[in-house]
Amino acid sequence: xxxxxxxxxxxxxxxxxxxxxxxxxxxxxxxxxxxxxxxxxxxxxxxxxxxxxxxxxxxxxxxxxxxxxxxxxxxxxxxxxxxxxxxxxxxxxxxxxxxxxxxxxxxxxxxxxxxxxxxxxxxxxxxxxxxxxxxxxxxxxxxxxxxxxxxxxxxxxxxxxxxxxxxxxxxxxxxxxxxxxxxxxxxxxxxxxxxxxxxxxxxxxxxxxxxxxxxxxxxxxxxxxxxxxxx
Amino acid sequence: xxxxxxxxxxxxxxxxxxxxxxxxxxxxxxxxxxxxxxxxxxxxxxxxxxxxxxxxxxxxxxxxxxxxxxxxxxxxxxxxxxxxxxxxxxxxxxxxxxxxxxxxxxxxxxxxxxxx
Numbered sequence: 001x002x003x004x005x006x007x008x009x010x011x012x013x014x015x016x017x018x019x020x021x022x023x024x025x026x027x028x029x030x031x032x033x034x035x036x037x038x039x040x041x042x043x044x045x046x047x048x049x050x051x052x053x054x055x056x057x058x059x060x061x062x063x064x065x066x067x068x069x070x071x072x073x074x075x076x077x078x079x080x081x082x083x084x085x086x087x088x089x090x091x092x093x094x095x096x097x098x099x100x101x102x103x104x105x106x107x108x109x110x111x112x113x114x115x116x117x118x119x120x121x122x123x124x125x126x127x128x129x130x131x132x133x134x135x136x137x138x139x140x141x142x143x144x145x146x147x148x149x150x151x152x153x154x155x156x157x158x159x160x161x162x163x164x165x166x167x168x169x170x171x172x173x174x175x176x177x178x179x180x181x182x183x184x185x186x187x188x189x190x191x192x193x194x195x196x197x198x199x200x201x202x203x204x205x206x207x208x209x210x211x212x213x214x215x216x217x218x219x220x221x222x223x224x225x226x227x228x229x230x231x
Numbered sequence: 232x233x234x235x236x237x238x239x240x241x242x243x244x245x246x247x248x249x250x251x252x253x254x255x256x257x258x259x260x261x262x263x264x265x266x267x268x269x270x271x272x273x274x275x276x277x278x279x280x281x282x283x284x285x286x287x288x289x290x291x292x293x294x295x296x297x298x299x300x301x302x303x304x305x306x307x308x309x310x311x312x313x314x315x316x317x318x319x320x321x322x323x324x325x326x327x328x329x330x331x332x333x334x335x336x337x338x339x340x341x342x343x344x345x346x347x
Contacts (some may be wrong), residue, residue: 070243
């Protein structure tokens with residue numbers, strides 16, 4: 001059926017599946033049912049089932065993807081609103097963000113390399129801790145596979161949201177600010193939404209971690225990969 | 232709305248221009264984001280000139296990458312071939328990021344980076 005390849009039809013089900021996934025998560029309250037993950041899974045099943053090719057789908061999908069870049073630019077607004085909070089404790093925040101960013105980058109790339117991952121996969125994993133639009137841009141810039149990065153980013157987010165506070169407890173990170181920052185730094189928007197559930201203060205610091213690590217990762221990834229001899 | 236679009240796409244276009252002129256390995260959107268923050272801070276752009284559209288985009292950030300995630304169906308073979316390196320590297324480094332960020336923040340706050 002050719003109609004299944006209609007651009008507006010494909011756009012409509014993209015919106016529709018995402019909306020349904022969101023409603024479903026709200027109803028069940030399950031962190032694991034991340035609407036992004038569920039919508040992607042539904043769309044892949046739909047395409048496999050109907051035999052519509054990815055190339056056809058991406059003609060419609062690219063219209064949505066187009067908004068990723070302006071959406072990242074729009075993150076400048078929350079960043080501006082948090083500037084005062086950053087200034088108050090500039091040093092602890094900057095230093096801990098730098099440490100987290102570098103440790104994450106080095107750990108993920110070195111472990112992947114030691115375990116024999118291919119260069120393309122290593123590049124795709126490098127920006128895994130930051131929010132997807134930024135991670136995909138970085139992945140693209142260093143020669144990774146952006147959609148693989150997107151999938152890994154979601155897994156990292158879910159892992160952080162589900163186990164993050166447990167890990168912090170075991171690791172003796174007790175202060176609310178440090179916990180919030182860590183959640184945002186390690187597991188971006190999904191971790192931030194988990195922190196937001198605990199309290200607004202946790203959430204504010206988590207979104208600060210999310211934004212700053214996003215910037216640092218974008219700025220440092222090419223250089224660090226270069227120093228490691230990977231890029 | 233038109234003004235909001237002009238500002239956001241203006242910042243993005245400036246970011247693209249900087250990448251084009253310098254050949255820097257940074258996403259143009261990140262440069263655009265930093266420029267937007269800078270212009271807001273300098274007062275060249277008023278918050279209410281961009282807030283409506285930017286709130287909408289930030290709140291629905293997740294949706295915009297659904298189609299890119301669908302491209303995963305093209306890479307199932309790579310993922311199955313390199314499943315363990317991907318999973319182990321990802322989980323171990325995520326735990327490290329969580330703990331290291333927290334520790335360093337607590338230490339620097341407690342002992343100070345520069346003594347006053």
